Amino acid sequence: MFLKQVNSYLTKHFLCLIILSCFRQIHGTTDRVSPRVIMTKYGSLKGIIRELANKDLQPVEIFYGIPYASAPVGSLRFMPPVTPPHWRNIRTASSLGPVCPQKFPDIRNHTEALKRMPPERLAYLHRLIPFLNSQSEDCLYLNIYAPSILLHKNVKVPVIVFIQGESYDWNSGNAYDGSVISSLASIIVITFNFRLGILGFLPALEEVTRGNNGLMDQVAALHWIQENIAEFGGDIHNVTIIGHGHGAAFVNLLMISPMAKGLFHRGVMHSGSALSPWAIARQAPVFTRQLASKLKCPTKSNVNMVYCLRDRPIEQILNVQLAVPDYLTAFGPTIDGIVIPNEPEVLMGDHNNLYNQYDLLLGVSRMEFYFQFSANEERYGIGEDRRNRLFQTLVGNIYTYHLQEIFYVLENEYTDWERAVEHPINILENTADAISDGLVVGPLFKAAKYRAKGSKKTFVFVFGHQTENSEYPKRYGCIHGEDLPYVFGVPLVGKLAHFQHNYSRSETSLAQAVVLYWTSFAKKGDPNIPEDEEEDVFVDRIGDRFERIEWPTFDNIRQKYLSLGIKPKIRDHYRAHQLSFWNNLIPKLHRSGSGTPPHYSFFEGHDNSHRYDEVAALPSDLVASTPKDNSYSVEVSSASTLFNVNLFFVTSSGPSTTPPVETTPGVDPNYSTATTHLSEQSTYSTALSVTIAVGCSLLILNVLIFTGMFYQKDKSRLEVKLQTHNYKMKMTQETDNLASFQHKQVSRVPPLSPSSQELPPPPPAPLITPIKIPPKPIYATLEEKPVPEAQPLLYHSCRRMAPPSRSSTEEMRV
Numbered sequence: 001m002f003l004k005q006v007n008s009y010l011t012k013h014f015l016c017l018i019i020l021s022c023f024r025q026i027h028g029t030t031d032r033v034s035p036r037v038i039m040t041k042y043g044s045l046k047g048i049i050r051e052l053a054n055k056d057l058q059p060v061e062i063f064y065g066i067p068y069a070s071a072p073v074g075s076l077r078f079m080p081p082v083t084p085p086h087w088r089n090i091r092t093a094s095s096l097g098p099v100c101p102q103k104f105p106d107i108r109n110h111t112e113a114l115k116r117m118p119p120e121r122l123a124y125l126h127r128l129i130p131f132l133n134s135q136s137e138d139c140l141y142l143n144i145y146a147p148s149i150l151l152h153k154n155v156k157v158p159v160i161v162f163i164q165g166e167s168y169d170w171n172s173g174n175a176y177d178g179s180v181i182s183s184l185a186s187i188i189v190i191t192f193n194f195r196l197g198i199l200g201f202l203p204a205l206e207e208v209t210r211g212n213n214g215l216m217d218q219v220a221a222l223h224w225i226q227e228n229i230a231e232f233g234g235d236i237h238n239v240t241i242i243g244h245g246h247g248a249a250f251v252n253l254l255m256i257s258p259m260a261k262g263l264f265h266r267g268v269m270h271s272g273s274a275l276s277p278w279a280i281a282r283q284a285p286v287f288t289r290q291l292a293s294k295l296k297c298p299t300k301s302n303v304n305m306v307y308c309l310r311d312r313p314i315e316q317i318l319n320v321q322l323a324v325p326d327y328l329t330a331f332g333p334t335i336d337g338i339v340i341p342n343e344p345e346v347l348m349g350d351h352n353n354l355y356n357q358y359d360l361l362l363g364v365s366r367m368e369f370y371f372q373f374s375a376n377e378e379r380y381g382i383g384e385d386r387r388n389r390l391f392q393t394l395v396g397n398i399y400t401y402h403l404q405e406i407f408y409v410l411e412n413e414y415t416d417w418e419r420a421v422e423h424p425i426n427i428l429e430n431t432a433d434a435i436s437d438g439l440v441v442g443p444l445f446k447a448a449k450y451r452a453k454g455s456k457k458t459f460v461f462v463f464g465h466q467t468e469n470s471e472y473p474k475r476y477g478c479i480h481g482e483d484l485p486y487v488f489g490v491p492l493v494g495k496l497a498h499f500q501h502n503y504s505r506s507e508t509s510l511a512q513a514v515v516l517y518w519t520s521f522a523k524k525g526d527p528n529i530p531e532d533e534e535e536d537v538f539v540d541r542i543g544d545r546f547e548r549i550e551w552p553t554f555d556n557i558r559q560k561y562l563s564l565g566i567k568p569k570i571r572d573h574y575r576a577h578q579l580s581f582w583n584n585l586i587p588k589l590h591r592s593g594s595g596t597p598p599h600y601s602f603f604e605g606h607d608n609s610h611r612y613d614e615v616a617a618l619p620s621d622l623v624a625s626t627p628k629d630n631s632y633s634v635e636v637s638s639a640s641t642l643f644n645v646n647l648f649f650v651t652s653s654g655p656s657t658t659p660p661v662e663t664t665p666g667v668d669p670n671y672s673t674a675t676t677h678l679s680e681q682s683t684y685s686t687a688l689s690v691t692i693a694v695g696c697s698l699l700i701l702n703v704l705i706f707t708g709m710f711y712q713k714d715k716s717r718l719e720v721k722l723q724t725h726n727y728k729m730k731m732t733q734e735t736d737n738l739a740s741f742q743h744k745q746v747s748r749v750p751p752l753s754p755s756s757q758e759l760p761p762p763p764p765a766p767l768i769t770p771i772k773i774p775p776k777p778i779y780a781t782l783e784e785k786p787v788p789e790a791q792p793l794l795y796h797s798c799r800r801m802a803p804p805s806r807s808s809t810e811e812m813r814v
């Protein structure tokens with residue numbers, strides 16, 4: 001019986017293959033124009049009907065290249081998306097739209113490329129290129145894959161919107177073919193392009209731009225779907241967004257953005273979240289200025305700068321090379337106070353926030369960080385030296401304080417102490433695990449845990465199965481991106497767009513199961529299918545060997561997740577120890593350092609650039625310009641960083657000690673709550689804080705006096721401290737400026753052609769509260785090491801202050 005099934009299956013596949021190879025190129029020649037005409041709000045169109053390479057699958061109706069917003073060209077460059085123009089005749093939606101202008105990794109010289117990535121990655125990128133060749137700024141198009149059942153039946157099917165990842169700088173929805181999912185599960189699948197790099201993510205700059213336009217493109221696409229998808233047979237009340245990698249960060253951001261509220265109902269996050277260190281472009285204004293100056297645009301005035309950038313040919317903009325620190329993002333989503341109102345972590349921690357209103361399914365693949373190893377390293381492994389450089393770069397780029405300590409614990413945590421000598425391949429594996437955990441897995445599970453406090457269901461998976469025919473070495477398990485072909489059901493047809501592998505029979509079953517889980521989640525917000533409903537789905541059409549098991553929800557106590565492989569299993573507490581390291585220990589280490597003078601935060605011998613991997617922290621020419629001329633958000637945050645640091649600077653007492661608890665609190669009440677874990681002395685905190693308050697106000701006075709004195713003596717050396725002095729005044733000014741900026745922005749959208757209208761303007765913008773960007777490199781990487789000579793004096797004054805406060809509290813206790 002079973003053999004028979006396999007046999008017939010094989011025959012079919014064999015036939016398919018023959019037919020495929022005889023009659024088809026990449027996209028079949030068997031496409032025909034669909035009989036039905038769809039009337040969208042902007043004009044009518046016809047799709048094409050495509051038979052799939054698996055005869056058990058119903059054909060799909062495909063609509064390629066539908067404009068969902070006006071071409072963001074000319075004066076619309078760097079502007080939020082605007083609704084698309086109308087058209088008159090019936091449009092045949094049979095060819096993919098152009099992809100957005102982008103900077104693909106340079107892989108022209110293979111010898112060079114293999115020094116930066118493993119050969120399998122190179123091959124993958126090569127398969128993507130054909131889909132990314134035709135670029136144009138006029139790129140806001142989407143593609144729709146609809147099951148052919150909609151041709152005959154008047155039903156409404158759920159909608160899945162895929163948001164591609166890989167990078168904020170390149171890629172396109174065109175490369176992802178949703179036809180198998182659509183056919184298999186009778187669901188509509190939509191892929192689309194949105195603006196990338198600086199075109200999509202020029203940050204908010206006072207008086208000219210708003211930022212997050214690429215994210216607004218996604219909102220515009222979701223908006224278009226709400227307006228039009230019902231005509232195609234889609235259910236506007238069942239829209240699910242699925243994102244992979246950077247796309248998952250977008251899904252997460254859309255989930256917390258008030259702009260996208262009501263435009264979708266569920267989210268799926270693969271291998272990424274808004275909590276990953278690379279998810280938010282925290283230095284975007286700095287990079288904007290750097291890019292502008294390389295293009296010889298004025299950088300003093302935001303208005304002139306943006307106007308100049310707007311006039312530059314796109315090729316010139318794409319040709320500029322910026323040195324972006326590894327693991328961080330130059331141009332990407334920013335916290336602008338409107339589209340992303342606040343730090344994602346703050347929003348996600350709030351139970352009542354939007355984040356908790358959507359159903360969520362999220363997970364990772366077994367190995368998330370792998371593409372930075374060279375071909376040779378993949379083959380022979382890496383030494384401790386290279387590992388240390390990778391770790392130092394990671395720690396140096398994503399943390400500010402106690403870098404040396406964090407590095408030591410990281411090294412200790414990810415060393416295999418059970419072997420006398422670690423094999424280079426083992427070192428590579430442990431290093432890759434460490435960076436995976438830090439960049440993707442830790443943040444994603446943190447996102448899951450915030451969720452699990454709320455009421456909506458959360459489902460977590462870990463994709464462990466590595467394709468048998470995978471080009472990658474077998475020892476690591478599923479590598480980042482290897483799960484995607486299963487989500488797109490590729491094994492069922494053998495080959496789909498850029499996914500071109502051979503899959504085994506059991507992998508076909510796995511793919512089917514994954515599509516079933518995912519689409520059932522898209523339909524009901526729960527990947528499980530009740531027994532009695534299974535009849536309705538496609539299971540019986542294609543023999544189903546995959547043993548589907550009940551997928552429990554994720555909660556913070558049991559932490560159950562589905563381990564997806566040929567034999568699925570329910571497990572719990574995924575990498576609990578390592579993730580606790582990233583989510584609990586390191587933040588504590590890091591936070592306890594926020595009172596430390598910055599140079600104690602450096603690595604020992606931090607000047608020695610050999611210790612870092614290629615591009616380490618922000619290059620100094622960037623940083624040098626930061627405190628003086630830069631945009632609103634950076635200015636405020638750098639000023640506030642300096643402010644805090646200066647205060648704590650005074651109170652800290654020695655190079656190697658962590659700040660003694662009695663000297664730090666009192667300045668910011670929340671700071672003290674954050675550090676109370678350092679001591680059990682909190683019992684006498686009331687008495688203490690009185691003392692401290694007095695002590696600190698004296699200290700502030702001291703600082704100010706010293707500042708004044710030194711300033712007159714040596715202006716440049718104390719420039720840094722002056723910022724402190726000016727901080728408050730500036731803040732008030734900035735706030736006023738900003739208010740008028742907000743006001744102007746709303747009415748500043750350029751005039752539109754008569755045929756199109758503006759997207760609904762964002763609701764009256766709340767005044768952007770000064771964005772609290774965690775104190776990042778600005779200070780720690782200042783070229784000139786801050787205040788070298790002033791230290792002893794300040795320390796001195798501190799010592800004088802501190803002891804009395806301690807003894808007096810002790811007296812009070814007695």
Ligand SMILES: *[C@@H]1O[C@H](CO)[C@@H](O)[C@H](O)[C@H]1NC(C)=O
Pocket residue numbers: 109110111112
């Ligand atoms: C590629 O780079 C290598 C080493 O950097 C160089 O020797 C070689 O000539 C380059 N090949 C081409 C085709 O440019």
Ligand SMILES: *[C@@H]1O[C@H](CO)[C@@H](O)[C@H](O)[C@H]1NC(C)=O
Pocket residue numbers: 158235237238265523524
């Ligand atoms: C989604 O579709 C299902 C049936 O497929 C329906 O029961 C449900 O009400 C729809 N809407 C939402 C928001 O789930």
Ligand SMILES: *[C@@H]1O[C@H](CO)[C@@H](O)[C@H](O)[C@H]1NC(C)=O
Pocket residue numbers: 469500501502
């Ligand atoms: C798939 O299998 C065919 C025939 O067995 C082989 O020629 C081809 O190279 C394989 N493709 C991949 C990507 O492994």
Ligand SMILES: *[C@@H]1O[C@H](CO)[C@@H](O)[C@H](O)[C@H]1NC(C)=O
Pocket residue numbers: 668669670
């Ligand atoms: C401290 O935190 C509380 C709640 O977490 C908040 O209401 C308050 O405004 C914060 N205070 C400061 C000074 O940040």
